[in-house]
Amino acid sequence: MRIAIASASGALAKATAVYALERTSADDVILVTRNPGALAEFARRGVTVRYGDYDEPESLPAAFEGATRLLLVSLHELGHRVTQHRNAVEAAAAAGVRHIVYTSYIMVDPACPSTVVPDHLRTHELLDASGLDVTYLRNGLYAETPVTQILPPAIARGTLVDNTDHAKGAFVHRDDCAAVAAAVLTSSGHEGRTYDVTGPELLSFADIAALAARVSGRPVGYVSVDDEVLDAQLREAGVPDDVRGMIVSFGVALRAGFGEPLTDTVRELTGRPARPITDLMERHRPLLANA
Ligand SMILES: NC(=O)c1ccc[n+]([C@@H]2O[C@H](COP(=O)([O-])OP(=O)(O)OC[C@H]3O[C@@H](n4cnc5c(N)ncnc54)[C@H](OP(=O)(O)O)[C@@H]3O)[C@@H](O)[C@H]2O)c1
Numbered sequence: 001m002r003i004a005i006a007s008a009s010g011a012l013a014k015a016t017a018v019y020a021l022e023r024t025s026a027d028d029v030i031l032v033t034r035n036p037g038a039l040a041e042f043a044r045r046g047v048t049v050r051y052g053d054y055d056e057p058e059s060l061p062a063a064f065e066g067a068t069r070l071l072l073v074s075l076h077e078l079g080h081r082v083t084q085h086r087n088a089v090e091a092a093a094a095a096g097v098r099h100i101v102y103t104s105y106i107m108v109d110p111a112c113p114s115t116v117v118p119d120h121l122r123t124h125e126l127l128d129a130s131g132l133d134v135t136y137l138r139n140g141l142y143a144e145t146p147v148t149q150i151l152p153p154a155i156a157r158g159t160l161v162d163n164t165d166h167a168k169g170a171f172v173h174r175d176d177c178a179a180v181a182a183a184v185l186t187s188s189g190h191e192g193r194t195y196d197v198t199g200p201e202l203l204s205f206a207d208i209a210a211l212a213a214r215v216s217g218r219p220v221g222y223v224s225v226d227d228e229v230l231d232a233q234l235r236e237a238g239v240p241d242d243v244r245g246m247i248v249s250f251g252v253a254l255r256a257g258f259g260e261p262l263t264d265t266v267r268e269l270t271g272r273p274a275r276p277i278t279d280l281m282e283r284h285r286p287l288l289a290n291a
Pocket of ligand 1: 006007008009010011012013032033034035052053054055073074075076084103105139140141142145174
């Protein structure tokens with residue numbers, strides 16, 4: 001089994017490559033990226049590093065050649081990423097890949113109002129129709145988002161404001177998602193399976209603010225506002241339409257319970273428990289304390 005990890009200079013994919021190399025030989029790993037120079041350290045360790053861009057389908061046959069299993073990391077650009085994912089799936093099938101491991105999202109459900117979900121649903125459809133074996137990793141809400149993006153400005157203001165109204169989610173370290181992806185890529189029996197990859201506990205943003213206050217020594221309160229009020233505040237702050245829609249719809253989806261799956265997948269597949277969000281806060285203590 002030779003595995004290809006695509007979008008390999010991204011945070012999730014690169015961490016997956018590091019974990020995969022603890023489990024398999026460098027000869028069995030191909031890293032595909034738009035930026036091979038960023039992965040020179042892997043090349044020095046004997047890993048094959050190749051250029052590949054989903055927006056240049058002609059670059060993909062050579063990129064995937066010889067691989068039998070592929071990690072397809074979902075991309076960022078809403079709408080357009082379905083075309084990018086399709087290009088990758090078609091090229092992988094043509095190159096002889098037999099099994100795709102797709103990093104999906106915990107909220108993926110046709111009833112979920114989050115604006116990031118439809119692209120995942122369409123990607124699931126094209127993967128299901130591809131004739132390839134597929135494993136879905138429904139990754140939970142990254143703990144990195146509150147810790148490194150939401151909390152620093154909230155601490156600086158003294159209040160975290162959103163529209164989630166004490167709804168809860170099982171925030172997971174992206175690195176734990178990577179460890180799970182590596183375990184799936186380097187072992188057998190995962191074809192046709194779907195795994196919900198979550199953190200170890202359900203937390204609201206009020207809980208997260210309280211934990212951050214304890215870790216950083218900086219007081220930070222929590223206020224929930226209506227969707228319309230949050231939308232207006234974000235508009236006032238100059239947040240672009242698509243990002244605003246993503247943030248507001250995330251709160252609506254969390255309130256509807258789409259962040260609530262809580263599983264032991266990390267421990268079951270990696271042998272160690274999922275790490276709590278406070279570990280990440282400790283790691284970023286200077287960012288939080290000096291916000
Ligand atoms: N669960 C959550 O809470 C959550 C939160 C945020 C994002 N996500 C999803 O998780 C994914 C991975 O997260 P991450 O933190 O690892 O993101 P990241 O560090 O931004 O990595 C994304 C990677 O996408 C690749 N990419 C961009 N355009 C490409 C193209 N045209 N063709 C091929 N690859 C392309 C790039 O890899 P190369 O430069 O190596 O080509 C980039 O490094 C995101 O893309 C997003 O879909 C999930």
